[in-house]
Amino acid sequence: MKNIRSTLATVWRISAPYFRSEDKWAGRGLLAAVIAIELAIVGINVLINQWNSRFYNALQERDWDSFVSEIIYFSVLAAIFIVLAVYQLYLNQWLQIRWRRWMTAQYLGEWLHDANHYRMQLQGDAADNPDQRMTDDVKLFVDRTLNIGVGLLSSIVTIASFVTILWGLSNAAPLHMFGQDIAIPGYLVWGALIYSVLGTILTHLIGWPLVGIDFRQQQYEADFRFNLVRVRENSEQIALLNGEAAERERLLVRFGRVVENWIAIMNRTKKVTAFTASYNQASVIFPYVLVAPAYFAQKIQLGGMMQTASAFSNVQGALSFFITIYRQLAEWQAVVNRLDGFEAGIVVARELATRENRVHVAEGGAGAVDLKELALLLPNGTPLVNANGLSFRKGERTLVTGPSGSGKSTLFRAIAGIWPFGTGSITIPAGATMMMLPQRPYFPTGSLRGAIEYPAKEGTFTDDQIGNALEQVGLPRLASQLDEQGHWNRTLSLGEQQRLGLTRALLHAPQYLFLDEATASLDEPSEAALYRLIEKKLPATTIVSIGHRSTLDAFHQRNIVLARDGDRFALQKGKSAAAT
Numbered sequence: 001m002k003n004i005r006s007t008l009a010t011v012w013r014i015s016a017p018y019f020r021s022e023d024k025w026a027g028r029g030l031l032a033a034v035i036a037i038e039l040a041i042v043g044i045n046v047l048i049n050q051w052n053s054r055f056y057n058a059l060q061e062r063d064w065d066s067f068v069s070e071i072i073y074f075s076v077l078a079a080i081f082i083v084l085a086v087y088q089l090y091l092n093q094w095l096q097i098r099w100r101r102w103m104t105a106q107y108l109g110e111w112l113h114d115a116n117h118y119r120m121q122l123q124g125d126a127a128d129n130p131d132q133r134m135t136d137d138v139k140l141f142v143d144r145t146l147n148i149g150v151g152l153l154s155s156i157v158t159i160a161s162f163v164t165i166l167w168g169l170s171n172a173a174p175l176h177m178f179g180q181d182i183a184i185p186g187y188l189v190w191g192a193l194i195y196s197v198l199g200t201i202l203t204h205l206i207g208w209p210l211v212g213i214d215f216r217q218q219q220y221e222a223d224f225r226f227n228l229v230r231v232r233e234n235s236e237q238i239a240l241l242n243g244e245a246a247e248r249e250r251l252l253v254r255f256g257r258v259v260e261n262w263i264a265i266m267n268r269t270k271k272v273t274a275f276t277a278s279y280n281q282a283s284v285i286f287p288y289v290l291v292a293p294a295y296f297a298q299k300i301q302l303g304g305m306m307q308t309a310s311a312f313s314n315v316q317g318a319l320s321f322f323i324t325i326y327r328q329l330a331e332w333q334a335v336v337n338r339l340d341g342f343e344a345g346i347v348v349a350r351e352l353a354t355r356e357n358r359v360h361v362a363e364g365g366a367g368a369v370d371l372k373e374l375a376l377l378l379p380n381g382t383p384l385v386n387a388n389g390l391s392f393r394k395g396e397r398t399l400v401t402g403p404s405g406s407g408k409s410t411l412f413r414a415i416a417g418i419w420p421f422g423t424g425s426i427t428i429p430a431g432a433t434m435m436m437l438p439q440r441p442y443f444p445t446g447s448l449r450g451a452i453e454y455p456a457k458e459g460t461f462t463d464d465q466i467g468n469a470l471e472q473v474g475l476p477r478l479a480s481q482l483d484e485q486g487h488w489n490r491t492l493s494l495g496e497q498q499r500l501g502l503t504r505a506l507l508h509a510p511q512y513l514f515l516d517e518a519t520a521s522l523d524e525p526s527e528a529a530l531y532r533l534i535e536k537k538l539p540a541t542t543i544v545s546i547g548h549r550s551t552l553d554a555f556h557q558r559n560i561v562l563a564r565d566g567d568r569f570a571l572q573k574g575k576s577a578a579a580t
């Protein structure tokens, strides 16, 4: 019960913002229309139930006029019902896509705001697979919340309406046994209630293992899919290592779990279906059995009997609501938990960037990037590197070296403002343009022009500018392929990708350029040529490079060395300020 209450509170927290958003009038209007139609359909069912009584009485009495007028009455009701059924679904779908569009835009906005996506990754598994959250989970959430909510409301109204009718019918057709009336007020209501509750309990007993098995099926399918994607992404490595047999074996083991679990689902579903099919068939005759004594004792007419059967099946159908949505409920709860985890992940990511105890990055200072009292930590709080008093002055070229894992890249992350773990401050000149070039530059899929200009809008630079830059970095052949669409990270060699990264830097001409082993895949003469190019084309740019090759020394005015100092790394004394 507590569980249900907390799930409902979470559902409210996730849903309410849409109905208060800028799209609230459309959202509220559509929701009101969907609910109104659902209630109107219950109303039509009540009218059809009453029609049952008149229609079958007309048949029993062979009353032609009543028969014709009841057929016309039914046709009118049926026509209204058809229109309502069409718009019930149509408006429901309309609300779903508007709601989903708003939630997706909201999540995308939060996730891609100010490196939140990166900080969420730093938190570990808590908010994994944002792609699944924003696709399947949002879609399922909107669909299930709406349908379960509206279905529940409709069931309650149906039960209330038909229980009243059944109560009246119970009095009109008192239970007649052993030649006398037995006065049990509302016995038809109790009959329907006991029948449905018994059905619900038995379905629960037979079906509850399905909830867990269904959940595991989703996990196994996702695991299989994830590993297929890993093979696709690493296909070159696997081919070079002749790893196909090993991969096949691993994938078949994973798919084996999918099959095994599926067989468990089949066996359990067989039992559930055997029960629900029997239950549904029994439901057809059960109400007739209940009122048959009264009918054969001529206490009621055929119409009363048919109306009772119809009312009974309405109540029973509504009470069985939980049986039919049984499996959806578990899935819905899992989706709600996952979206809740995702939202919590965003909140933590935001909090990491704004809390007091973090690396403070601010604009200010006079033409230099200054690191004051900077002590960086790992996400778990372990000390990593101290870089107190380091300053990157305007136009200066600095090389940062140190052993693997000493925190060089993390230092760059902190300067870029995306590494919150630590203390101290970093001051960056107001309005300074910065660019970070990693060892593996990222290129969005699409046209080569867009990949080079990223993150600027496509068309920011002319073909001539891009062509010249490509020629300078040694990739003139690509100048003719600017409009070609491709997955550039996959089709270009790592060395070519690094040259393309430098093309991007030449075009954007940032005031601060941070190169994190950005030329490490090139041979030494090519690397030297590119550094000479940067020196010539970006003479005013402050360059900070991370690299392991001693040949890089020649292109930098000073060398900062990170060396072990107790439990962390720190600037090596006497080295940090010395010109080399």
Ligand SMILES: Nc1ncnc2c1ncn2[C@@H]1O[C@H](COP(=O)(O)OP(=O)(O)OP(=O)(O)O)[C@@H](O)[C@H]1O
Binding pocket: 122, 378, 379, 384, 402, 403, 404, 405, 406, 407, 408, 409, 410, 411
């Ligand atoms: N997201 C993270 N979570 C936990 N530890 C991390 C994370 N990112 C980096 N580290 C750890 O921080 C340390 C420093 O990493 P960093 O990438 O800054 O090293 P580096 O000096 O650039 O190394 P290399 O020369 O090998 O590139 C490493 O031990 C690494 O395992």
